[in-house]
Amino acid sequence: MTLALVLAAALAVACVVAVALPFIREPEPESDALDDLDDAERHRLALLEERDRALAALKELEFEHRTGTVSDEDYRAQLGPLRRDVASALQALGRESGEVRPADERN
């Protein structure tokens, strides 16, 4: 019975320590602000997702053409619009950051 209480007390103490740890480790931090995305960064992330989505769609079209799911005719028809999507996504990113940074999409 007492063993149970001792163990319970030890458990409780350990948990309190775990919870207080960040404050114990850094009693006077330089900044306590949560690393967060500001609006500009959030916008950039959305553009990056748009770019990756366009690139993925292009890759998928290539794949499906190679396996024969998409016919030559349909491939030619869809290639243009998808390439335009990628271009505009990259352009939007370029405007955002002032320089164009191509993604590492080599496979």
Next chain:
Amino acid sequence: MARKASPARLVIALSVAAVLAVFLLYTSIAGGGNPSLAPSELAGRTGDVQLAGLVVGPVRGDAHDGGLRFRLKDISGNSKKSVTILYSGSVPDLFKVGRHIVVDGELRKGTFVADPGSMITKCPSKYAPKQSGDSD
């Protein structure tokens, strides 16, 4: 890309309408289900119903030869009334006096004649504190 309005709303609306039509079709063909009653509520009811209750002995007869006869009373233990059941067909293993069962059928001349094979017994549980009428 296409500049005309997206057909999405129309597509979804039509699909939902189709699904609802399927529902309506079913209910108009098959109607609703059967009422689920306790034995004390059975008196005077006609038509197919489902009866849920506690098995009361003695259990007589042969389910595969002439029919099994036993009585069924309310699970809640509020009523002392019980109904005579005549059952034929498969009898689940868990069937015994004191078990909760569910059976479909109709009341005919004072005896509840069960649809063959319609008996279901409840798995006895270890989750419940003892209730009135519980035997295990």
Next chain:
Amino acid sequence: MPELGRAALLVTLGLSVYALVAGAMAAHLGRRRLARSAQNALVASFATTAVAAAVLLAALLRNDFSFTYVARTTSEALPTAYTISAFWGGQEGSLLLWLLVLTGFGAAAVSLNRGWARDLIVWVVPVLAAVSTFFAFLVVAVASPFATQTAPADGAGMTPSLQNPYMLAHPPLLYFGYVGLTVPFAFAIGALLSGKLDERWLIATRRWTLFAWAALGIGQLLGSHWAYVEVGWGGYYAWDPVENAALMPWLAATAFLHSVMIQEKRGMLRVWNVLLVILAFSLSLFGTFLTRSGVVNSIHSFTQSSIGPWFLAFIALVVAVSLGLLFWRLPQLRSPTKLESPISREAAFLYNNLLLLALCLAILWGVVYPLLSEALRGEAIVLGRSYYDFFLRAFGLPLLLLMGIGPLIAWRRASFRSLATTFRWPTGVALVTGVVLLALGAGSSIPGLVAYTFSAFVITTIVMEFARGTRARKALGAASWPTAFGSLISRNRRRYGGYVVHAAIVMFAIGVAGSSAFDSVADAKLARGDSMRIGDYTLTYSSLDERASANATEIRATLDVRRGDRDLGTLQAGKNAYTIEEQVSNEVGIRSDKLTGEDLFVIAEQINPDGSIQFRVFVKPLVNLIWLAGLVFLVGSLVTLWPDRREQRRLVARASEAGIPATS
């Protein structure tokens, strides 16, 4: 030791409340150390719950009957494996298991995603903590596993029908499934709370959803197999409310898994995805409410207990808050991309979702209808098997067909020409199959025939995809055909893993169609030496034996089986009479034909004093495909779940490009 268990759970509750409050404050005010502290609390709550679980497990293994729970669910004679399974065999223990899995998954979810989704995690922590708080509260205040009593000489023991290996696997798998759905829900709500409505919540939770969905699927299949071989009424699914309780969230999760792909590729259906994940999580809570509260007449019902109202209140709270948050963020969720054509891959996925949801809601209606009609008309009206079968066919058959159409149809807009080219072969094979089967007599069940025909369509598309993909890889320079095949799958895990899962579903559909639409049944009372015929089988009842086992008397009838003039050996069917529990169990005899997957299923319904036996015999064609489908499903799920390092690198790279700090 029960005090240690109780104390540990109390600490869990405290940690959960802290993680909820501190986590919410930290996210709202933007305090880094407080956020970290809340996260630590969440992880610590797993440790404390584990301690409580260890206490209960130890009590079970020592047969410590001073624990009320142990006395109620086990006995001295109970084999160790089943003593362990008693952990989740009762109300309190199963709630503790739920809490253990929940805190474990919560700790893992926040720790594993630290690298690239930290700003999102700060909001996920309070949501996970809120759910933990509820379950911790239940085990502390409402249904504690650590109630004590003066120890009786022996425990009440476990129902014989639960003493089998299924009890070891079926409930834990289902719990991994139910609880696993909490993680995508928490991330979705976290995304709504924070306003960070980018794709990261989807990507972070994709594997969790897959894992939960796979566990739920396999758990259900195990339950069906249990019903088939152990309960032995001749079927594997009874549309019982508790069975449906697991099926509904599984269907919603299936819809979610598919619509997530549309959001990833086209940016569409964002609001829909959030709704689906809320639905899936709410259904999993509702499912466990149904199972525990005894509110619906069910063969499984655990009890009329006081726990019901708590669950209902929590579900209502979850739904209200989630929908409120969704409504609040609606403007930001609207996506610019629109559906272009009703004949496209996006549309096919949309139809898939609508059908899955329609089936899910039809089942929900069937489950809830008795409760509603009782509340409104004073009389509970139950909907029977025919209701569920109708909707399974009405919505399930089109879904089956869509599995073959969706993966191949063009994105955005499919022209009729492309449709004709793509689906030429599958349609041809399907039509030929249909005609051949019709000639062979499959017209006796139209839904069965349709199921087979659609299955042929889907199988053709899957084979075509694998064949063409392998050929394309070989053309790209793979060393050999097997290498081409292997690299095809490893580089396109989601697509081809998905195809394997689809193949499993098709096998499942064929098995279900065969065993339910084309089965046969015969009843006969046989004296020793008599024979009966069913299909082209002849069974002769040759002898009746009785033997004693550790805790039961086993009575077995031996039947000689012949097909035509071939001797197929013997089958045994009978009953076990358990002495202590005073219960009789059915022990069915099953002969599975290895070649055709057909089962000869014998039930010795009634053993008469004169030695004659009332037999019920089924012939179930193709039923073993159902169980085989489970294995294929497992393989497919593993392929899709397998970690993809390339994808992970890409995600981290993108996060750092956006400026999300990666360090802790």
